[in-house]
Amino acid sequence: MLYVVLFFLLFSLLLYVMLGGADFGAGIVELFASKNNRANTRDIIYKVIGPVWEANHIWLIILLVILWVAFPVYFNIIVIYLHIPLTLVLLGITIRGVAFVFRHYDAVVDKSQFWYNWLFRIGSFMTPIFLGLSFSALINGKIILIEDHPSASFYDIFIQPWFNVFGLLTGLFYASLCAFLAATLLIGESEGKSKQHFSKSSATFTVVLVVVGFILLTYGYSFEIKFIQDFIVNPLALASVALSGILLIPLWKFIKQQRKIASRYLAGIQVILILFAAIVTHFPYFIITSNEEISILENIAPESTINNLGWMLIIGGSIILPGLFHLMKSFKMIKILEKS
Amino acid sequence: MENLDYARLQMAFTLGFHIIFACIGMVMPFFMVVSHYKYLKTRNPIYKKLTMAWLKGVAIFFVTGAVSGTALSFELGMLWPGFMKHAGPIIGMPFSLEGAAFFVEAIALGFYLYGWNKLPEKFHWFTGVIIGVAGVASGILVVSANGWMNAPSGFDYVNGEFTNIDPVKALLNPAWFTQALHMTLAAFVATSFGVAGIHAYQIYKNRNVDLHLKAFKITIIIGTIAAFLQPISGDISAKDVAKRQPAKLAALEAHYETQKGAPLYIGGIVDQENQKVSHKIAIPKALSFLAFGDFDAEVKGLNDFPEDERPPVAIVHYAFQIMVGLGVALMLAGIIYLISIKKKSWLQCKYYWLIFVIMAPMGFLAIEAGWVVTEVGRQPWIIHQVMKTKDAVTPVPGMKYSFFFYLVLYSILAITVTWLMQRQIRSLNQKID
Numbered sequence: 001m002l003y004v005v006l007f008f009l010l011f012s013l014l015l016y017v018m019l020g021g022a023d024f025g026a027g028i029v030e031l032f033a034s035k036n037n038r039a040n041t042r043d044i045i046y047k048v049i050g051p052v053w054e055a056n057h058i059w060l061i062i063l064l065v066i067l068w069v070a071f072p073v074y075f076n077i078i079v080i081y082l083h084i085p086l087t088l089v090l091l092g093i094t095i096r097g098v099a100f101v102f103r104h105y106d107a108v109v110d111k112s113q114f115w116y117n118w119l120f121r122i123g124s125f126m127t128p129i130f131l132g133l134s135f136s137a138l139i140n141g142k143i144i145l146i147e148d149h150p151s152a153s154f155y156d157i158f159i160q161p162w163f164n165v166f167g168l169l170t171g172l173f174y175a176s177l178c179a180f181l182a183a184t185l186l187i188g189e190s191e192g193k194s195k196q197h198f199s200k201s202s203a204t205f206t207v208v209l210v211v212v213g214f215i216l217l218t219y220g221y222s223f224e225i226k227f228i229q230d231f232i233v234n235p236l237a238l239a240s241v242a243l244s245g246i247l248l249i250p251l252w253k254f255i256k257q258q259r260k261i262a263s264r265y266l267a268g269i270q271v272i273l274i275l276f277a278a279i280v281t282h283f284p285y286f287i288i289t290s291n292e293e294i295s296i297l298e299n300i301a302p303e304s305t306i307n308n309l310g311w312m313l314i315i316g317g318s319i320i321l322p323g324l325f326h327l328m329k330s331f332k333m334i335k336i337l338e339k340s
Numbered sequence: 341m342e343n344l345d346y347a348r349l350q351m352a353f354t355l356g357f358h359i360i361f362a363c364i365g366m367v368m369p370f371f372m373v374v375s376h377y378k379y380l381k382t383r384n385p386i387y388k389k390l391t392m393a394w395l396k397g398v399a400i401f402f403v404t405g406a407v408s409g410t411a412l413s414f415e416l417g418m419l420w421p422g423f424m425k426h427a428g429p430i431i432g433m434p435f436s437l438e439g440a441a442f443f444v445e446a447i448a449l450g451f452y453l454y455g456w457n458k459l460p461e462k463f464h465w466f467t468g469v470i471i472g473v474a475g476v477a478s479g480i481l482v483v484s485a486n487g488w489m490n491a492p493s494g495f496d497y498v499n500g501e502f503t504n505i506d507p508v509k510a511l512l513n514p515a516w517f518t519q520a521l522h523m524t525l526a527a528f529v530a531t532s533f534g535v536a537g538i539h540a541y542q543i544y545k546n547r548n549v550d551l552h553l554k555a556f557k558i559t560i561i562i563g564t565i566a567a568f569l570q571p572i573s574g575d576i577s578a579k580d581v582a583k584r585q586p587a588k589l590a591a592l593e594a595h596y597e598t599q600k601g602a603p604l605y606i607g608g609i610v611d612q613e614n615q616k617v618s619h620k621i622a623i624p625k626a627l628s629f630l631a632f633g634d635f636d637a638e639v640k641g642l643n644d645f646p647e648d649e650r651p652p653v654a655i656v657h658y659a660f661q662i663m664v665g666l667g668v669a670l671m672l673a674g675i676i677y678l679i680s681i682k683k684k685s686w687l688q689c690k691y692y693w694l695i696f697v698i699m700a701p702m703g704f705l706a707i708e709a710g711w712v713v714t715e716v717g718r719q720p721w722i723i724h725q726v727m728k729t730k731d732a733v734t735p736v737p738g739m740k741y742s743f744f745f746y747l748v749l750y751s752i753l754a755i756t757v758t759w760l761m762q763r764q765i766r767s768l769n770q771k772i773d
């Protein structure tokens with residue numbers, strides 16, 4: 001059962017990174033769109049992301065619940081040492097979430113739209129950055145567990161693990177991944193000029209993604225971030241990153257040929273490959289602190305809890321996944337049977 | 341104040357904020373589908389307009405409930421890591437089921453919001469029903485987790501270790517049913533009177549009476565039924581508390597001395613230092629009867645508990661009085677509505693409508709008061725008789741700033757949502773074209 005739970009943990013992580021990411025990315029694409037394109041982008045985002053908006057973010061809650069129920073040691077480290085960046089993530093989630101709904105459901109359309117729009121865009125940009133910062137803190141070996149170092153300062157314990165260049169690069173990397181996903185998703189739903197616009201931003205964000213990814217690896221390697229050093233010598237991880245790079249070529253072909261579903265699947269596969277690379281590098285030691293590597297498989301919840309959770313996830317998943325699939329299908333997110 | 345105090349304040353404030361949106365998110369969908377149903381039956385465009393207006397309300401409240409709920413799922417760990425580390429694996433079941441319920445709710449909401457003229461009419465309506473049912477289910481599940489904090493079960497506690505964990509037993513802890521029943525009713529009472537009051541105000545101001553009268557009727561009927569059931573369920577809750585948390589019962593009744601045939605105090609000013617209650621009305625033997633169903637039963641007083649296991653008395657007692665007082669007032673308002681069904685002339689009277697305007701926030705006040713009773717009454721325990729709150733708090737310093745951060749953020753949010761609602765109503769009053 002432990003592996004069922006672990007599967008759902010990684011599965012919801014993947015879906016949050018991908019679906020939540022596409023959501024954040026939509027705001028980023030809007031943020032960086034030229035003035036003329038913004039209004040149009042806004043409408044397309046509403047059409048494409050609106051119906052699944054809520055659902056995309058519940059993956060985060062599922063992820064969190066699995067962590068706290070089954071992997072309390074991990075959860076504890078995350079909530080104690082990442083208190084500050086997580087609070088900022090929550091701020092981002094809050095403002096972009098409410099701004100998105102306010103701008104579409106306000107009964108009166110007037111100047112306040114200006115504020116909703118900007119809050120949505122800025123929130124969409126800051127959330128993945130701080131998510132990236134938080135994630136980087138778990139793997140960069142800078143967390144100092146308090147019991148070991150009663151003399152360390154507030155800065156050492158609660159700020160320095162995430163507040164650094166490596167963290168910022170990770171944040172930017174995730175933000176550009178989000179934007180890349182969103183642009184690829186939006187191309188399929190647009191026509192004529194806006195299609196060109198999204199193709200262009202998809203291309204831009206692909207380039208940004210590759211460049212930031214490269215800097216991230218170089219920086220991590222030269223500043224002896226253990227995770228990156230292990231990453232670079234892990235053949236499986238390298239192979240999947242390389243494969244994901246190669247897949248950019250067919251992705252571009254599909255986009256040109258307007259095969260929007262195929263291009264979405266391909267972009268999804270690329271994200272899976274990147275995530276797989278990150279996971280396989282250090283499995284099961286996902287948290288690397290200043291003096292130890294902590295396995296996710298140790299100090300887990302008692303067996304009865306794991307079994308119970310596993311069954312809940314299986315049952316819940318078999319109710320939810322078909323519903324979600326149906327929702328996406330109804331609103332033409334994943335499969336278009338005919339052109340209408 | 342210490343870190344611990346700010347952590348508590350933050351927990352109380354954010355939960356108190358979330359609960360309002362959660363209740364509305366649970367109950368509004370039911371109003372919406374009733375109005376929608378009437379539209380499908382009568383094809384009266386007024387009902388369509390009302391449904392759409394309520395729908396926009398649901399969307400706005402839903403998102404605010406969702407983001408504050410997401411923040412809470414983090415906060416539970418960020419503020420109380422000591423609690424979550426041990427309790428997480430035990431009360432995981434309600435939370436994982438709740439996750440599933442949220443998901444169902446969000447999927448149904450997606451269908452409902454975007455399904456107009458796209459989905460078959462009946463199926464579309466039905467997805468609205470699912471929003472409500474899933475919302476209530478998630479409410480019940482969280483409250484079950486809270487019930488576990490009041491009545492911990494499903495594990496053995498030996499030498500500071502939690503062993504023999506049985507998640508199902510923890511979910512079905514002795515407090516879950518009474519608390520969930522009382523809470524669900526409370527959500528219906530508060531939201532119904534809240535929405536009814538808003539529409540009553542529009543009628544009072546003589547704006548678009550046709551529509552607001554329909555809205556008022558739908559909500560007040562539901563509210564009245566729930567308001568009558570509420571005190572019954574409250575009585576069950578009180579008997580439950582008497583059995584499982586005698587210190588809490590003593591605090592909420594401001595009952596210091598152990599006594600047979602204990603009197604019930606109504607009102608009263610608590611003097612915590614001298615352990616006296618002044619300016620009260622005492623009803624002889626009523627407390628014994630209400631708590632144990634026997635006029636001569638012995639009710640344990642606070643003085644029989646060790647000093648460091650007594651909850652703050654004054655807050656709990658006042659909060660309890662406020663809740664019960666408002667409960668009675670809401671029931672009376674329900675009676676006034678029932679009489680007005682026969683006495684149509686009342687509907688012409690401005691004061692009739694004013695009563696419901698005044699009652700609008702009362703249900704929510706009662707909910708906040710009720711939670712203060714439950715949570716502060718459980719102090720100093722975070723898990724009753726197992727773990728103290730001070731042992732669970734986060735080691736991160738500076739919770740003061742965190743508290744003020746949420747205070748500012750949520751105050752702005754609350755103001756914005758109120759302002760948005762005003763705009764909704766104003767546009768509702770524009771004549772149907």
Ligand code: HDD
Pocket residue numbers: 483490515518519520522523524525526527529530570571573574575577578579581663664665666667668670703704706707708709710711712713714
């Ligand atoms: C509209 C709101 C509302 C109204 C009118 C009432 N209550 Fe209440 N009460 C709640 C809303 C609430 C609540 C917010 O929902 C609580 C907090 C925790 C819970 O489960 O329900 C609660 C808790 C609560 C508790 C503590 C339960 C516990 O700690 O486990 C008792 C003893 C009562 N109530 C009793 C009553 C009585 C005798 C009422 C008589 C009229 C009453 N309540 C009206």
Ligand code: HEM
Pocket residue numbers: 348349351352355356358359420423482483485486708711712715716718719721722729
């Ligand atoms: C939404 C309604 C709720 C409100 C308004 C509320 C209110 C409060 C208040 C006033 C406190 C502070 C008590 C004190 O410091 O004296 C508190 C504490 C707490 N509540 Fe609640 N509560 C609610 C529901 C819940 C639920 C459903 C849970 C758990 C599943 C929960 C978990 C906690 C925890 C962990 C604490 C901190 C420990 C403590 O001070 O006891 N609460 N809450």
Ligand code: HEM
Pocket residue numbers: 054057058061358359361362363364365366401402403404405406407408409410411412413416442445446475476478479480482483486523
């Ligand atoms: C008694 C207290 C509570 C009740 C009755 C309650 C009920 C609800 C309901 C009905 C919703 C659906 C949102 C809506 O329709 O507006 C909701 C949202 C949410 N609640 Fe609460 N809740 C309570 C306390 C908590 C606590 C303590 C937590 C965290 C541990 C929490 C976590 C969440 C989350 C994560 C969501 C968002 C789900 C979504 O995206 O739809 N809630 N809550």
